[in-house]
Amino acid sequence: MRRLYLNSANGFLAACLVAALAASCSAQNITVPISAVAGEPASIAITGSGKATLYILGPGISTKQEVNLGEDLKLRGDALRNAGDYHIIACSDSCHSATFYVSAAKPASLTFLVHPSRVPVAQQDAVSGVAFPFDQFHNLVFTPQTINFQLSAGNASLLNRSVNTQAGVAWFRTSSGKSAGALQVVASLNDFNARRVVQQVASDPCNLRITGQRNAQGILVQTEPVHDCSGNPVPDGTIVSFTATAASGKSTVDAPIKKGVARAQMAASGSAVISGASGVVMGNEVRVGGQP
Amino acid sequence: MIRNFPAHSYARISCSLMLVVCFLAAQYSAAADAAPQVQLNAAKAAPRAVEPLTQNSIVRDYRVAWNSMSHALEFNSLDPLNGPFTGEAKTGLWQSVVSQQRSGLGRRYADQTHHLDAVFYAPEGDAIELHDTADYQLQFLDKGKVIHEEHVVAHYVVLMTPSADRWLVRYLQAVPQF
Numbered sequence: 001m002r003r004l005y006l007n008s009a010n011g012f013l014a015a016c017l018v019a020a021l022a023a024s025c026s027a028q029n030i031t032v033p034i035s036a037v038a039g040e041p042a043s044i045a046i047t048g049s050g051k052a053t054l055y056i057l058g059p060g061i062s063t064k065q066e067v068n069l070g071e072d073l074k075l076r077g078d079a080l081r082n083a084g085d086y087h088i089i090a091c092s093d094s095c096h097s098a099t100f101y102v103s104a105a106k107p108a109s110l111t112f113l114v115h116p117s118r119v120p121v122a123q124q125d126a127v128s129g130v131a132f133p134f135d136q137f138h139n140l141v142f143t144p145q146t147i148n149f150q151l152s153a154g155n156a157s158l159l160n161r162s163v164n165t166q167a168g169v170a171w172f173r174t175s176s177g178k179s180a181g182a183l184q185v186v187a188s189l190n191d192f193n194a195r196r197v198v199q200q201v202a203s204d205p206c207n208l209r210i211t212g213q214r215n216a217q218g219i220l221v222q223t224e225p226v227h228d229c230s231g232n233p234v235p236d237g238t239i240v241s242f243t244a245t246a247a248s249g250k251s252t253v254d255a256p257i258k259k260g261v262a263r264a265q266m267a268a269s270g271s272a273v274i275s276g277a278s279g280v281v282m283g284n285e286v287r288v289g290g291q292p
Numbered sequence: 293m294i295r296n297f298p299a300h301s302y303a304r305i306s307c308s309l310m311l312v313v314c315f316l317a318a319q320y321s322a323a324a325d326a327a328p329q330v331q332l333n334a335a336k337a338a339p340r341a342v343e344p345l346t347q348n349s350i351v352r353d354y355r356v357a358w359n360s361m362s363h364a365l366e367f368n369s370l371d372p373l374n375g376p377f378t379g380e381a382k383t384g385l386w387q388s389v390v391s392q393q394r395s396g397l398g399r400r401y402a403d404q405t406h407h408l409d410a411v412f413y414a415p416e417g418d419a420i421e422l423h424d425t426a427d428y429q430l431q432f433l434d435k436g437k438v439i440h441e442e443h444v445v446a447h448y449v450v451l452m453t454p455s456a457d458r459w460l461v462r463y464l465q466a467v468p469q470f
Contacts, residue, residue, distance in 0.1 A: 057399060062392040095440045101468050115415070125415075130415075168449065171414065
């Protein structure tokens with residue numbers, strides 16, 4: 001009876017041992033990094049004994065190799081350059097998997113979009129910029145970063161604002177300056193700068209004044225030097241329309257501004273009322289008498 | 293020599309043909325249903341509101357992008373990446389496909405559902421950032437044979453930029469959470 005009991009115990013122990021061995025061969029426990037950073041090496045561990053096929057699939061990487069179970073596997077930094085999810089699959093008699101996340105490294109560059117490239121002066125909310133911080137492997141950095149936006153025209157500073165990124169993006173919007181010329185727009189993050197230039201141009205003409213006088217060919221009309229409301233000369237080539245209203249009817253001549261002034265010769269024999277306009281801006285009216 | 297078939301034989305053949313047609317139609321329908329389901333919530337987009345037509349375009353083009361990406365990663369083909377992707381997204385996926393071509397591995401995305409939240413829409417409308425909560429069945433393939441399969445709920449940060457006639461995925465990165 002005692003012998004029978006011992007035999008039963010031995011059998012039970014042997015069964016346990018076989019079960020445990022079987023479990024250790026088939027059930028691989030994969031340990032992956034809790035936090036991995038792009039470009040930095042990492043290691044994974046797979047429990048068990050014997051050989052297995054290891055698959056690594058991640059952003060930009062897909063490998064298959066034979067490994068010895070129970071040994072740590074080193075992943076080189078250049079295999080983990082892209083941020084994202086990495087899937088580890090180990091297959092021997094069955095397959096087991098684990099996933100770990102590789103986050104972006106520290107910021108190393110800025111992508112900076114600025115609009116528009118040309119803007120009239122003194123326009124409300126006319127200039128905007130959007131900045132995205134990227135690491136050296138071109139992964140978007142999601143941890144909050146402070147980006148400094150600076151706008152300057154000549155020696156005048158128009159804006160100096162620090163903005164924290166949210167979900168990997170920081171932005172600003174502001175009005176254009178008062179004087180025509182280059183507007184320097186700079187986004188800075190740590191030691192990295194991204195520089196853009198917006199060309200500020202004169203706005204619509206302001207206080208458009210015209211004069212007219214009769215000559216042998218008719219009426220010579222011209223503007224005074226054309227400026228916008230901030231005093232910037234309106235660019236040459238801007239069209240000014242002169243309209244003459246006389247008893248014989250109405251005639252219109254378009255003339256481009258040259259050296260700050262628009263000039264036109266109008267054919268009108270009798271007295272006429274001349275008006276000038278540029279875009280949506282109306283100028284004054286002048287009355288010119290008939291031919292003497 | 294002409295053999296005369298009894299009437300019930302014709303009926304059997306007709307029935308069989310109908311079954312084949314039904315089966316093929318079901319297969320086609322299943323394939324059509326396999327297109328990614330995409331929903332967009334643009335209520336929290338800032339600083340610019342997303343116009344309804346733009347929302348429609350983004351949903352359409354994001355669906356096309358995932359369809360193309362799935363095709364590229366399943367069949368290790370680079371061609372599908374040429375339309376809907378640009379910039380870093382295209383480069384990264386290109387690397388993935390080339391790497392899979394070398395290793396003989398593949399990835400199959402099935403039963404995709406994407407819930408997009410627009411979180412940033414640039415003041416000039418030249419970039420939009422989306423948060424995608426994606427739900428799909430992911431199969432890993434070795435020389436076409438499924439070696440592992442899992443149900444995945446993943447989070448992606450997406451940057452899309454407009455081109456002449458569509459929105460392109462410029463950046464697509466999985467993140468642990470939003």
